Amino acid sequence: MPKLNDPPRVAVSMSRPRQEPDWSATSRDIAAQTDWHVRRIEQRGRELRVTLDDAAAVYWHERADRAAAVLNRDAPAGVDRFALAYRQHGVDVAEHLIDRDAWVAQQTQPLPPREQPAALIARAPESCRPRAPFTRLCSKV
Secondary structure, three states: OOOOOOOOOOOOOOOOOOOOOOHHHHHHHHHHHHOOEEEEEEEEOOEEEEEEEOOOOOOHHHHHHHHHHHHHHHOOOOOOEEEEEEEEOOEEEEEEEEEHHHHHHHHHOOOOHHHOOOOEEEEOOHHHOOOOOOOOOOOOO
């Protein structure tokens, strides 16, 4: 739910940018749109990973949508997924994986909810996912 003091949302474009991004500007825009502190942005193949420090929100989906709009505007054309990695007090706590094409379709095409592809998926943080058979770095609480 947007508030009166929220900045205007970044417009969603169906086309992908051709120029190289200015990651410092991207970080500033994500911070302005979400009130989250960006620690790092890194590209891993077709995934763009954004690490966020001490991110808090009441309306997580709204903030993730705002971050996705900035990333969609700035990310290279070869990026198909955005991973938002949340850290609290230096500890990885959760991630959202956003499918770029599905997210753009949700924002630009009027489809009934049952026909919309899943664009935003919650997953365990990278540090807690198994790296080898029978190996787990995080314990369940």
